[in-house]
Amino acid sequence: MPAEPRKPVEVKLLTGGQGPRPKRPQGPGRVTLVGAGPGDPELLTLKAVRALGTADVVLFDDLIGDGILDFVHRKARCLAVGKRGGRASCKQGDIEDLMVQFARAGKHVVRLKSGDPMIFGRAGEEIERLRREGIAVEVVPGITAALAMAASLGLSLTHRDHARSVRFITGHSRHGTLPDDLDWRNLADPATTLVIYMGGRTAPDLAARLVGGGLDPATPAVAVRALGRAAERHWRGPLAQLPAGVGLLGLEEPLLIAIGTALQAAGKAEDAAPIVQYFNQNIRYSG
Numbered sequence: 001m002p003a004e005p006r007k008p009v010e011v012k013l014l015t016g017g018q019g020p021r022p023k024r025p026q027g028p029g030r031v032t033l034v035g036a037g038p039g040d041p042e043l044l045t046l047k048a049v050r051a052l053g054t055a056d057v058v059l060f061d062d063l064i065g066d067g068i069l070d071f072v073h074r075k076a077r078c079l080a081v082g083k084r085g086g087r088a089s090c091k092q093g094d095i096e097d098l099m100v101q102f103a104r105a106g107k108h109v110v111r112l113k114s115g116d117p118m119i120f121g122r123a124g125e126e127i128e129r130l131r132r133e134g135i136a137v138e139v140v141p142g143i144t145a146a147l148a149m150a151a152s153l154g155l156s157l158t159h160r161d162h163a164r165s166v167r168f169i170t171g172h173s174r175h176g177t178l179p180d181d182l183d184w185r186n187l188a189d190p191a192t193t194l195v196i197y198m199g200g201r202t203a204p205d206l207a208a209r210l211v212g213g214g215l216d217p218a219t220p221a222v223a224v225r226a227l228g229r230a231a232e233r234h235w236r237g238p239l240a241q242l243p244a245g246v247g248l249l250g251l252e253e254p255l256l257i258a259i260g261t262a263l264q265a266a267g268k269a270e271d272a273a274p275i276v277q278y279f280n281q282n283i284r285y286s287g
């Protein structure tokens with residue numbers, strides 16, 4: 001269901017850089033799209049930290065983790081321009097207009113996005129608009145949720161005994177349903193690790209389509225909620241039980257799903273990890 005529009009909200013930073021602002025070369029305004037990673041500020045790149053510390057204006061998304069805005073200088077203007085499936089969201093056009101307005105006024109604008117800006121982050125549209133307007137734009141990559149999940153679970157998405165490829169898929173079309181132009185037979189490949197972004201609400205349909213396409217219902221699946229934050233929780237089980245697993249984790253926090261035989265290896269590394277996890281729907285605490 002399309003979310004209601006909301007207006008960007010200006011946020012006053014109580015923390016953040018306070019010393020003299022590092023000098024930046026005078027010149028025309030510009031925009032840097034910065035990947036904030038999955039949530040943990042320690043996963044920011046040095047380049048991202050430098051961009052945050054020197055920005056005049058920061059336009060940030062809802063999924064930005066706690067502590068990341070601490071790197072923004074207190075004198076910078078900070079605007080929340082979040083968009084979340086099923087919630088009140090800022091219009092993409094309004095966000096682009098703000099970037100253009102501030103850059104035209106000579107400001108260095110940081111557009112801060114969760115994960116990596118180039119993965120399901122609408123960076124393509126923003127870059128096109130800025131280029132059309134003649135505004136310089138640079139991209140600072142971040143750690144996308146799929147790679148943060150692999151690190152957190154201690155599993156290789158391309159384990160050489162199991163997977164030949166990885167595919168990042170969206171589980172959410174602009175109508176709120178699974179995209180209807182995915183090739184399910186092709187996706188139902190046991191030698192591919194599938195990582196599904198924005199797939200929480202459509203998990204039942206996703207599991208049914210993959211099994212319908214020929215994937216074994218016993219194929220290992222993982223769902224991870226709120227990677228890199230205090231609320232992080234994992235569920236692991238067979239594909240057939242994925243909808244129930246997602247139900248246990250809930251839809252309040254961002255949720256990432258992965259499916260494929262490479263995930264078999266996850267158990268060994270996870271057993272040693274000091275995290276709370278749901279395993280085959282029995283709540284089990286370790287560490």
Ligand SMILES: C[S@@+](CC[C@H](N)C(=O)[O-])C[C@H]1O[C@@H](n2cnc3c(N)ncnc32)[C@H](O)[C@@H]1O
Nearest residue numbers: 115116119121144145197198226227254255256
């Ligand atoms: C609009 S996409 C943005 C993806 C982002 N650009 C990236 O590279 O990770 C939002 C989706 O990414 C996934 N996601 C992003 N951050 C996450 C996190 N911290 N924990 C779990 N999933 C996350 C979820 O599937 C969420 O619905």
